[in-house]
Amino acid sequence: MPQNTLETVNELVAGSFGGAAQVLVGQPLDTIKTRAQIAPSSKGPMDILMQTARKEGVLALYKGMTSPLLGIAGVTSLVFGAYGISKRIISPFGQLSLKETAAAGAMAGAANAILASPVEMFKVRMQGQYGSPGDKRLRVVAREMWAEWGFRKGIMRGYWVTVAREIPAYAGFYAGYEFSKRRFVSGYGPDLPVWAVLASGSTGGIAYWLSSYPLDVVKSRVQLRSTPPEGTPVQYIARELKAVVAESGVAGLFRGLTPCPTFATFELTREYLRDFTGI
Template structure:
């Protein structure tokens, strides 16, 4: 096998690993964080309806339960987060290789924290293209479920809309560009955000690495600590 074909095969394998890692991470993120995301969206949409986060959480749980309440909009949330994280980590791997060429580093492992942060910054552009339409549907559904309750309390008819019918409605009324409403602010939020996320993550991994040890050898617990440091950014 030629050197170029070997590199191509290696890059493909790395891409599959990055994509799979992002996919699994996106699934875990939704099932852990969806209740708090629901609370966030409801408080942003109806700022005068709930006193605080605890009130909103308890009210949602008591009145709507877990599946229809705290986990409302899980299907589009799964699509959004799985799609975003899969593309993000796939793009991150390729953007690291791009930064390696730009900086002249002999190996991706030798990229600086700033180089990795820049790779995350670039990767976030591509993940934003996936996130924008799916997050739009998710947030609309979460808000619509709350409106449904208010309409029901006033004895008005309200037709429940699912993620697929809502997507079809937007496409019918606004076309494909309707799904990308808010793309510019999404990119402006995601790219700087992931610059600091990956910068914090890689920087923490480096700090947690013992002398003579590789960042890949720090173990699961320290990797999770590094991830939490990145998430705080």
Template sequence: MADAAQDVAVKEGSLDTAKDLFAGAVGGVAQVLIGQPFDIVKVRLQTTTQYSSALNAATTIYAKEGPLAFYKGTLTPLLGIGACVSIQFGAFGFAKRYFETANAARSLSAAKDLSYGQYYAAGAFAGVANSVISGPIEHVRIRLQTQPHGAARLYDGPLDCVRKLTSQGGGIRGVYRGEAVTIIREAQAYGMWFLAFEWMMNADAARNNIARSEVPAYKVALYGGLAGEALWLGSYPFDVIKSKMQTDGFGENMRYKSMRDCFAQTWRGEGMRGFWKGIGPTLLRAMPVSAGTFAVVEATQRALS
């Protein structure tokens, strides 16, 4: 009897994970389509000094490269970010259920709600799991976003970029340039993201004495947007270092020897402000992108339940 109950629990857990993965993939596509124009402005501000502001960057890109330039490098994230967000929500759901089971075993009662430390840990776990593919995907996207326009372009597309990064960077290491800081950023970012969202959703449900699934869609979007602000405010300096390392040269053209060296050079050359370059358009982007992601994921999960 106990074995049969365990088999049922395993099957239910696998089904829940599959639902989380699918909902995350749908949310990831929405995330890319909403956020890509903001992201290219952010990366340009982080990695060059030719723009005086986010507005100047946006207008310059539009004037010199045309409107389609705001979707440079979109193919890679459109294919990859869907997978990334799928992994984020799948891993978060898996970790969340693990903590619920552990809490229930300790209390010898029904599954117990997570502490907010556990929500953060589950989000950090999702970020680390996601970093395995988000590192190279974002590296390729950033290279494509920052390459010269027109005849001076360096890469013909994502596959050509991967090929050149591999040949110039010593194999797979070239593609995974900046992976250490990517892992740190992902853990912190998604720990904050999921923690903020779950706290706001749980607080709303408790305040109005309703089930979480009854929280209105507009509030889901609002809380998702605010969680996006928390994500970037809690992790942005790591993202700046990641962008700098992933636009750096190789061999004799390499400016940053390591993550630590990049931090040190940024501090010496730009001070504290250097770690927050581009934060304006990033926060502007975060609200609609994160709102759309959580709204789509939550709606998909509710439809599948």
């Protein structure tokens, strides 16, 4: 197998492990984040946490986990694989600058939206159920969305706002991660301790959300609606942003901000595969 192909396979496998870690560790935080976005009258993340645990039980924090857990291997392996390919397209001759890293991340984010959009749509609709007798299972939600709205307006609802979110998100994600990692490498050498990888991943996660969070709020609201958005993507995104500000002020665009552990697991898995495959 050619070296570039094997390197891409390693990135795909490592990405799937990183995505699984993100779901298993971060799902409770993601549920709180989503509920903060769609129920802006809450008193904050701790209030959502306590209300959810009290009324629905602790396991309710894992609502919607099936969709990303089933799809996360494809989603994260796609984004990490696309990022590796994008880096080689931009510059096959060594380390990229931070601007080139951001550009490769943006390209990977655009590709990632193809799978991320339906995974996120199902997750958000499951998280938007609050333990009533009428709550639906994932298969029922999927069947109803397909039967009523079809593929484009149902399964892929929110696709264009997902694209708009993923491009700046992954530009920030990879640039932030690489910036932090390079600082650690300059001080500790190329064999970084696990805590340094975790710290770099946290920097990447923070940059991801800071660069895209208002669009994530829009995405959640659009995907939870009973009907598809009307107008062009630019029109409905602008309309939703205005609605959030009108309801909750500018702070409403940043309700429920949280980081994630994807990068640490990706790096550790890739290091193992590099030792195992020699590439």
